[in-house]
Amino acid sequence: MDGIKVTKDNVLYGALTAWQPVDGPRVTVDTILLASFVKARGKDRILELGCATGVISLLLALRLPEATKIEGIDIQEDLVNLAKRNAQENGLDARVSFFLSDLRNIKDRYASQSFDVVVTNPPYDEPHRSRWTDSFSDATARQGLYCSLKDVVKAAHFVLKNKGHLFMIFRAQRGAELVAALVNENLEPKRLQMVHPYPGKKATVILVEAVRSAGKGVVIESPLYIYDGEGNFTPELLAAYDLSKE
Secondary structure (H helix, E strand, O other): OOOOOEEEEEEOOOOEEEEEEOOOOOOOHHHHHHHHHOOOOOOOEEEEEOOOOOHHHHHHHHHOOOOOEEEEEEOOHHHHHHHHHHHHHOOOOOOEEEEEOOHHHHHHOOOOOOEEEEEEOOOOOOHHHOOOOOOHHHHHHHOOOOOOHHHHHHHHHHHEEEEEEEEEEEEHHHHHHHHHHHHHOOEEEEEEEEEEOOOOOOOOEEEEEEEEOOOOOOEEOOOEEOEOOOOOEOHHHHHHOOHHHO
């Protein structure tokens, strides 16, 4: 399929099925946590930057009212084709659309202030900071071969309406860099949540909600732990997998 090896997998205990590359970006707990972290209203227009196989956008379609319209863009044609197939096979293609596009050239596709909400799980690393992975697709998605953190934030600022909301997940170790990049583009951090593997362990990722042209002031939410002290999934983690909570 599309020249790459793929698998078809269940997501959220089968609420969604998704074709994914064997060697490339796949659904992880970060995918689920970001989709659960997003807040939107019924008629919001949502854009996912770097949609890969489209799972975050499709999860949002399941969680949000039917009036919500969602688009996703990615630079990898194979992944966009999988995203389109995933939307069709899950019966969500009327609400969710995917396009081949480079977020660095966002102005070529969208007008300024076109969206109410932007969602992104951007590359956590950059080529000069990390060891090269064998998979070109994976390196593009995770190591920022074609976009930097600054590129992602600039694109989000351009397409967001004033008071529009940006939702991101990012490597916790680069949290200060992320906050600085957001503030520099007039995207004010409003909600932060650190995600830890276990109590007592350092955070691995950070969930961030920022608002375009907003005032100062941020809410630091309670930490989210993946496992409790006995190695069981925490109620907070399990809640992210539960569609009924919406």
